[in-house]
Amino acid sequence: MLFKQQAWLRQKLLVLGSLAVGSLLYLVARVGSLDRLQPICPIEGRFGARSQAELPLRALQFKRGLLHEFRKGNASKDQVRLHDLVQQLPKAIIIGVRKGGTRALLEMLNLHPAVVKASQEIHFFDNDENYAKGIEWYRKKMPFSYPQQITIEKSPAYFITEEVPERIYKMNSSIKLLIIVREPTTRAISDYTQVLEGKERKNKTYYKFEKLAIDPNTCEVNTKYKAVRTSIYTKHLERWLKYFPIEQFHIVDGDRLITEPLPELQLVEKFLNLPPRISQYNLYFNATRGFYCLRFNIIFNKCLAGSKGRIHPEVDPSVITKLRKFFHPFNQKFYQITGRTLNWP
Numbered sequence: 001m002l003f004k005q006q007a008w009l010r011q012k013l014l015v016l017g018s019l020a021v022g023s024l025l026y027l028v029a030r031v032g033s034l035d036r037l038q039p040i041c042p043i044e045g046r047f048g049a050r051s052q053a054e055l056p057l058r059a060l061q062f063k064r065g066l067l068h069e070f071r072k073g074n075a076s077k078d079q080v081r082l083h084d085l086v087q088q089l090p091k092a093i094i095i096g097v098r099k100g101g102t103r104a105l106l107e108m109l110n111l112h113p114a115v116v117k118a119s120q121e122i123h124f125f126d127n128d129e130n131y132a133k134g135i136e137w138y139r140k141k142m143p144f145s146y147p148q149q150i151t152i153e154k155s156p157a158y159f160i161t162e163e164v165p166e167r168i169y170k171m172n173s174s175i176k177l178l179i180i181v182r183e184p185t186t187r188a189i190s191d192y193t194q195v196l197e198g199k200e201r202k203n204k205t206y207y208k209f210e211k212l213a214i215d216p217n218t219c220e221v222n223t224k225y226k227a228v229r230t231s232i233y234t235k236h237l238e239r240w241l242k243y244f245p246i247e248q249f250h251i252v253d254g255d256r257l258i259t260e261p262l263p264e265l266q267l268v269e270k271f272l273n274l275p276p277r278i279s280q281y282n283l284y285f286n287a288t289r290g291f292y293c294l295r296f297n298i299i300f301n302k303c304l305a306g307s308k309g310r311i312h313p314e315v316d317p318s319v320i321t322k323l324r325k326f327f328h329p330f331n332q333k334f335y336q337i338t339g340r341t342l343n344w345p
């Protein structure tokens, strides 16, 4: 009897022991792989300040914790400053295009440990009142970051606003500019859908897309309609090219960012001279949303808000054909200027 009990005890101890050793080995491997996966690397290339120092994951987590406490009012500005956190002007801006996927692009780039996003659209360069407040006002709107990191902001109105290229040029003539585009007709319908939703929320009636996009007198495409004009990408880009060389722009395929985000993000990492850090682990397809969502780590993941990925109204196919024919020559010019062919119809 005693012998049986001893054998049972020995067996239990053996199982417990191997479990403990196994968990320890797993933890060591896990921490090791996380540190390997997500160090902050120096940003090379045209971006001024460069440092060889790498920030370990723990420092990043500490920073996020500190900033969280700061926002809650539990940490002072001095404490934040003490840890080398600064508010930096953006080194890259997502200048447009509205409804191209600008939010998705910003959030996905923010997965990169060397990128810090400005959460809100700042509208500094397109809004005269904001612009008059000066560059320090703009800088103060930026999130805290380590000097080795880069800040990115997005304000899609920049792309189509006359004064913006010159104003951005005056701030930083070597800034990197990201433009995310979608097939022009789809983008115009997405633009219309957003406005329509706003009207419906206020219990207002609104015209059908067909009525706005086609001039009833000529039966031709209505180029006065803003949603149509915004989709003539080449016209807007030409204004920007008066200030910046084409090498300073990177075109993101917004349709591909929806279906296959990783390769698009890898192209952006390359353009920004960032080491490749965003991986398939960070992006997972959510069947309920019908879109890719973001995974920051084993605990934290998120999908974009419900206002991203609306259901578009049905549009008369003959209007779609007419619009596509209208955009075709502008698209060809856009491919030619940018060197990126997007196979739009």
Ligand code: A3P
Residues within 6 Å of the ligand: 097, 098, 099, 100, 101, 102, 103, 104, 156, 190, 191, 193, 257, 258, 291, 292, 293, 304, 307, 308, 309, 310, 311
């Ligand atoms: P729709 O609402 O027409 O589908 P923006 O952020 O510039 O306003 O762009 C909104 C568009 O981003 C959405 O347009 C949606 O298709 C697209 N998008 C791209 N990736 C997305 C994602 N992962 N989740 C939600 N929407 C995404």
